[in-house]
Amino acid sequence: MTKIGFIGFGSMATLIASKMIETKTATPEEIILYSSSENKHFKAFYAKYPTTQLAANEAEVFTKAEHSFICKLPLAVLPLIQDCASVLTPERHVISIAAGVSTVDILDISPQLQVSKLIPSITTSVGVGTTLIAHADTVSRSNTNWLESAFEHFGHVMTIREENMDIASDLTSSSPGIIAAIFEQFVEATLRRSTLSDAEVFQMINFSLAGTSKLLVEADYTFNGLIERVATKGGITAEGVELSQRELPAFFDELLERTQGKYASSKKEIEAQKRDLLS
Template identity: 55%
Template sequence: MISVKVGFIGYGSMADLLTRQFLAHADVAPKDLIIYTRSENAKLQEIHDLFPEITIAKTSLEVFEQAEHTFVCVLPLGVLPVLLENKVALSSEKHVISIAAGVSVEDLKQVTTNAQYSKLIPSLTTSVGIGTSLVNHDMAVSAANQAWLNDALGTFSTVQEVAEENIDLASDLTSSSPGFIAAIFEQFVQAAVRKSSLTEPEVFQMISNSLAGTSKLLAEQGYTFDSLIKRVATKGGITAEGVELSQDKLPAFFDELLQRTEAKYDDHHAEIKEQLKELF
């Protein structure tokens, strides 16, 4: 991969994840990274201590001016103001990648149509080399810039291009799902503790091993959820009882889960629309 300058504006947990994965797996050298954040934090200090060649910019404008690809990793309501403040630097050669939920590529283009915009929804699971990076490229993004982003992310994740109308729901399935899965199985842990003399750490170890093993069966042995159920749940057996209960109770739970997250995304989109009216 040809050496290019990569920038980050904002340096929270996801920016730190991407930075570390790019350095470890993609062909990105520390000297090619430039980072700006309004307030320095422990994550930024730690990565700079590890890689002193990384440039810490004094302004966001420095990042946009120097980087070919700039990841905007600020809160949703901070994205458009950052772009507006630096509009002068957003030329047609600049590739801007926003990771903010609720901010569409079309929203970004309200600032200026000169730059090339992509949207990225990363996932915590990619920090361990397995997981999905959701990407949506505007039509103006060059083939070379699309390839750079997809190839860089592809060194540590599965890259899936998703249409804007599906990206919120897809985010539930990738970025949010580790939290949903953890919440569901935390309840499984507590139910087992209530039902037995096993300790919480003992139960957690059993279930976490089962989750890890299930993931490997799915990833490495070609199982689907349905085929795995058929492999494990003998008709009329104990496992089949739990499967039957899940099939009875869980559809309503997941329907409501997606309804609630959709409503929250709608709130984000409404806030951005109001912000657009104020800014323009």
């Protein structure tokens, strides 16, 4: 029986563990978890899957699990690796989902460890998201295959160079929130200019988003192809497209500048922490 461990059990760990069980990637009995606090996610998951094994501490998870997901805040990852160094033997496979913490950072603390980095998306809960994965050179072929195969059941898997992980995360992990924020403003503008109800406007935009996605994925449209199909020259839609093309480049340039700046700030904190841990 392959044991799959979770250290830290918030919303994303719950999503991953639940999806593994739902897709029969793992059984509840194959999951071992440790959470320093019995939060609502932990309580709900354990109530639903009471045969899940609970560990007494983080080291027990690493000791018993072949694959261990670290689902903690970035600044908690490296101290955890250092504290558990005695049980992190070379055959252990550790998967970190923390932004700003690279596989190199973890290997600097535990050089022989097999380390993968994984960035999930909330959209994988409905089977259509993209999971980003990067592997350190220390990871065996069998472990890379296991991780990638496991997440293919969640949706689409992309293995990429870790140097591209941050900006790619904006497109996969962050974009559902960004898209929701953009279209929330579209809804608010519509409400200011009509007598439609919130529910009516939300339903209209919701189905338009779903339909647009299906056209792009299932009908093999490109963005430009869809624009050409819908926006007749001189027509009403063309007005909106022209405004978007004029105003949105600056918005998205600033968006990426801000998110990449946040990543850079987090990495500086991790580097400072690493120097302290290794000194």
